[in-house]
Amino acid sequence: MAISASTRPKPYLEAEYCKGCLRCIDACPKDCIAQGTEINPATGVVPVVLDLATCNGCGLCIQACPEPYGLRPENERTVDAAGFELEDPAALFGPRDTTAPVPVDIPDRHLPLPASEPLVLKGTYASALGALLAGCRHVFGYPITPSTEGAELMAKVLPKLDGAFVQAVSEVAAVNMMYGCGGAGLPCMTFTSSPGFSLMLEGVSYMIGAELPGVFVNIMRGGPGLGNIGPEQADIKLACRGLGHGNTQAITFAPSTPQEMLDLTRLSFELSFKYRNPVVLLGDGYLGQMTGVVRLPSTFTKPGLPAWAVWGDRDHRRNLVSSIHLSEPDLEQHNLHLLGKYGAMIRDEQRSDLYRCDDAEILLVACNTPARMAKGAVEDLRRKGIKAGLFRPITLWPFPIDALKAVLPGVSRIVVVEASPGQLEDELRLALDRADVARPPIDHVQRYGGILPQQFEIVDKVLSLCPVQSGEVMA
Amino acid sequence: MSVFYKRFERHSHGEGLKGQSTHYCAGCGHGLAHRDLAEVIESLGIQDRTILVSPVGCSVFAYYYFDVGNTQAAHGRAPAVAIGHKLANPDSIVISYQGDGDLASIGLAETISTAQMGLPLTVIFINNAIYGMTGGQLAPTSLMGQKTSTSPDGRSTFMGQPLRVAELIAQLDGPIYVERVALYDAKQRIKAKKAIEKAVRLQKEGRGYTFIEVLAECPTHLKMSPDQAEKWVKEHMEPIYPLGVKKDLTVEPWWDRKAPSFEADKLLAIMGAANGAPKRYSTGFPTHLGGTDISFKFAGSGGDGAQTAALLLARAAISEGFDATHIPSYGPESRGGTSYADVHIAETEVLNPSAAHPDVLIAFNAPSLAKFAATVKEGGTIIYDSTVITEVKNMPPNRRLVAVPLTGLAMALERPMVKNVVALGALQGSTGVLPVERFLDTLRTVLKDKPQLLPLNETAFAEGVRHATPVPA
Numbered sequence A: 001m002a003i004s005a006s007t008r009p010k011p012y013l014e015a016e017y018c019k020g021c022l023r024c025i026d027a028c029p030k031d032c033i034a035q036g037t038e039i040n041p042a043t044g045v046v047p048v049v050l051d052l053a054t055c056n057g058c059g060l061c062i063q064a065c066p067e068p069y070g071l072r073p074e075n076e077r078t079v080d081a082a083g084f085e086l087e088d089p090a091a092l093f094g095p096r097d098t099t100a101p102v103p104v105d106i107p108d109r110h111l112p113l114p115a116s117e118p119l120v121l122k123g124t125y126a127s128a129l130g131a132l133l134a135g136c137r138h139v140f141g142y143p144i145t146p147s148t149e150g151a152e153l154m155a156k157v158l159p160k161l162d163g164a165f166v167q168a169v170s171e172v173a174a175v176n177m178m179y180g181c182g183g184a185g186l187p188c189m190t191f192t193s194s195p196g197f198s199l200m201l202e203g204v205s206y207m208i209g210a211e212l213p214g215v216f217v218n219i220m221r222g223g224p225g226l227g228n229i230g231p232e233q234a235d236i237k238l239a240c241r242g243l244g245h246g247n248t249q250a251i252t253f254a255p256s257t258p259q260e261m262l263d264l265t266r267l268s269f270e271l272s273f274k275y276r277n278p279v280v281l282l283g284d285g286y287l288g289q290m291t292g293v294v295r296l297p298s299t300f301t302k303p304g305l306p307a308w309a310v311w312g313d314r315d316h317r318r319n320l321v322s323s324i325h326l327s328e329p330d331l332e333q334h335n336l337h338l339l340g341k342y343g344a345m346i347r348d349e350q351r352s353d354l355y356r357c358d359d360a361e362i363l364l365v366a367c368n369t370p371a372r373m374a375k376g377a378v379e380d381l382r383r384k385g386i387k388a389g390l391f392r393p394i395t396l397w398p399f400p401i402d403a404l405k406a407v408l409p410g411v412s413r414i415v416v417v418e419a420s421p422g423q424l425e426d427e428l429r430l431a432l433d434r435a436d437v438a439r440p441p442i443d444h445v446q447r448y449g450g451i452l453p454q455q456f457e458i459v460d461k462v463l464s465l466c467p468v469q470s471g472e473v474m475a
Numbered sequence B: 001m002s003v004f005y006k007r008f009e010r011h012s013h014g015e016g017l018k019g020q021s022t023h024y025c026a027g028c029g030h031g032l033a034h035r036d037l038a039e040v041i042e043s044l045g046i047q048d049r050t051i052l053v054s055p056v057g058c059s060v061f062a063y064y065y066f067d068v069g070n071t072q073a074a075h076g077r078a079p080a081v082a083i084g085h086k087l088a089n090p091d092s093i094v095i096s097y098q099g100d101g102d103l104a105s106i107g108l109a110e111t112i113s114t115a116q117m118g119l120p121l122t123v124i125f126i127n128n129a130i131y132g133m134t135g136g137q138l139a140p141t142s143l144m145g146q147k148t149s150t151s152p153d154g155r156s157t158f159m160g161q162p163l164r165v166a167e168l169i170a171q172l173d174g175p176i177y178v179e180r181v182a183l184y185d186a187k188q189r190i191k192a193k194k195a196i197e198k199a200v201r202l203q204k205e206g207r208g209y210t211f212i213e214v215l216a217e218c219p220t221h222l223k224m225s226p227d228q229a230e231k232w233v234k235e236h237m238e239p240i241y242p243l244g245v246k247k248d249l250t251v252e253p254w255w256d257r258k259a260p261s262f263e264a265d266k267l268l269a270i271m272g273a274a275n276g277a278p279k280r281y282s283t284g285f286p287t288h289l290g291g292t293d294i295s296f297k298f299a300g301s302g303g304d305g306a307q308t309a310a311l312l313l314a315r316a317a318i319s320e321g322f323d324a325t326h327i328p329s330y331g332p333e334s335r336g337g338t339s340y341a342d343v344h345i346a347e348t349e350v351l352n353p354s355a356a357h358p359d360v361l362i363a364f365n366a367p368s369l370a371k372f373a374a375t376v377k378e379g380g381t382i383i384y385d386s387t388v389i390t391e392v393k394n395m396p397p398n399r400r401l402v403a404v405p406l407t408g409l410a411m412a413l414e415r416p417m418v419k420n421v422v423a424l425g426a427l428q429g430s431t432g433v434l435p436v437e438r439f440l441d442t443l444r445t446v447l448k449d450k451p452q453l454l455p456l457n458e459t460a461f462a463e464g465v466r467h468a469t470p471v472p473a
């Protein structure tokens, strides 16, 4: 009891901030506080009245008051209570709501990586290494076949890099750990597969709303439901059209080699921070397991810290991560802002790979592993005298319509090859429709349930559409 | 009180009275818990380091008031978000502030798993026995018989019984300090603040996970005056939710995480990347096997090592500067089932990595031979284990059949496991796909951490080569 009764501050009350709950009355051992009798015209409630003649400054009333600016110690008085007039607090206390400084961006650093032999890696590992090279040291996941190996590799190597792998209690928890880590401004990711991706989508919507970065590697498997663990491409719809509730979009990559798994995972982090938006990388079960040659880049990234991060230090104290915009005009503005970002992605982030498209009359459209079967089919068909080409979207959203438009004039038929009931085709048709271009007839080769379309099926389909004239067959 | 913003800018843009009033109803327990927490953050000198996770519920807008780093989580997920923050910046002090619906209903899995994980985090759990924000529905902590908008006739056992969260958390191994406090009178409020102070201090000291359950008043949905609500908490809630310390371990500070490493050498070592270019042994692509893209299928059962052999082949080809791919395919059983591997080697680029019609089949057992022999391209090669496949029938015409006693040769080395390396030798010997030296170099590379196994593998490979029928000239 260092402070004596005479020096302890007595309470004071700005009546406007009293909600009339009366909790302070019981708290006072000296009966200094009583229910008031007059309605405060500004608030419409009856504030308590104080008679501090016997007050000993015990402070119990203050501790009983739920309002931060209700009962306060006299020495914190900011204005003369007698002369108090209701004003906009901005005018009373100035526009600054916090003493915290305005943070600045700490940029990423790109450090040299010594040259090395090419690696021989499976797709999931290549993706994990791409993340490490992009500066990711935080991975949150839940085991689900066939994506587990990426997480397992991270669990093994991250402790050696003083990073963290957390096996969450569920995919729902995993995505929210990403919300926290991404909210702190650091690169983070997860490996998942279709059912797990479904579970994460609520969190993805929150991350988009709160404008947080994060990379989702979804090694798609057979569905619906538990389905099986074979390769499928039936989450294209989810990634391109259904990232949780609300106005959501995210750049969606569809790699087709282990090398692309590494390169596009790296790029995913970059774009995720550039746009402050999640990025989705869709692989198929085959690609996740497929081993191939992978060359490492010449640099790697040491992440900085963006100004908006809720990091937990003085510089970033004023920051808030939230997807709430309570007033409708605010939320409309926010949606317009998001639409602006989506527009920039559509303009700047379309990516595709064109194989023998220059003179193609039959254009195969495929992504992920089926694109490789299609590539084989192109060669096969060319040997048979059919001018086939492969248009491979590397971004499924935004769909690379600009590059497609350029090759369409010579094309007499499009054949979409996919391990899904037309989800890639839907993206294609929508993009063509939006671009308002005349299109040739669209056919498809589809397999479902964990089975990929094979090269010979593609060739047979094309042959059925345009039988080879015997004279055209090349020897 | 400096930990509260001077002006609640985020509360309806801080207009009018809202700039300094909370959104809480008159007499709401949240305001008291906020005051305690704000004072604790100030007295511990951690305002700059603190990150407050606001939940979904009446305290969804806690970030209006606290001048600390703020984040707002999805319903029930505040502890997961807290983990993300704590691991991103181990120096941050992360406080998850949650109500009963958020913490004890929708977020129960996160609540328990986070508590058990035991990272230094602090959870402030406001238990007012009812849903506030959504309008007075039944909470997991509502009392038996309590009337709410979704238990209009009172809570019955059909709705489950009140969940005692502090006791639940205390019996986990992760938490170090768990206490239940109340706010209904001056004495309890003093205790509550002390408990919150201790909980946050223990986190600050890096000792572990702490949890404070606060019995709070929701006068609005109890349809009571604040003083009636205080009385109700004391007389009705407290008997079900006894106050006091539920767990208090003495734990030395242990939370000490280093900043992540970004060193090139460390990264390369972890990736298994070696410096310099590999030695080349081939003089050119083995076009004699069928063009510039050759496909192989290794087929056996789980223990045959088909995948390892396939991978070694792909690695060897890549070291020669060719492109190569390997795709495994397993049967539904994770052990002992079928195990097939497709390998492609291409001079420049493997277009299609699947080997529906391979140039070379390596069959480790009779079912695999029967299944795939007919898929082998005309003019292709079929290598099979003649130890286990004694009867060869119905083979397609125009394929070269190479019988090598893979299992027998491996048994002779007293290591049945190495039959896949014998098979690689047989593949080399019968097709000349890559030079012998290439395979041996690759074996040395993959076994560099287990050099004691190298002689055995080299011998196994040589045995395979020796017993194979070479490519006819």
Ligand code: SF4
Pocket (backbone or CB within 6 Å): A010, A011, A027, A028, A029, A030, A031, A032, A033, A054, A055, A056, A057, A058, A059, A060, A061, A062
């Ligand atoms: S400080 Fe103590 S004595 Fe004075 S009004 Fe408040 S509760 Fe009563």
Ligand code: SF4
Pocket (backbone or CB within 6 Å): A013, A017, A018, A019, A020, A021, A022, A023, A024, A025, A047, A048, A064, A065, A066, A067, A070, A071, B027
């Ligand atoms: S506790 Fe605060 S808000 Fe409630 S009546 Fe007293 S002064 Fe007013």
Ligand code: SF4
Pocket (backbone or CB within 6 Å): B023, B024, B025, B026, B027, B028, B029, B030, B058, B128, B132, B133, B217, B218, B219, B220, B221
């Ligand atoms: S509804 Fe209940 S818990 Fe919510 S602010 Fe009002 S009194 Fe507080």
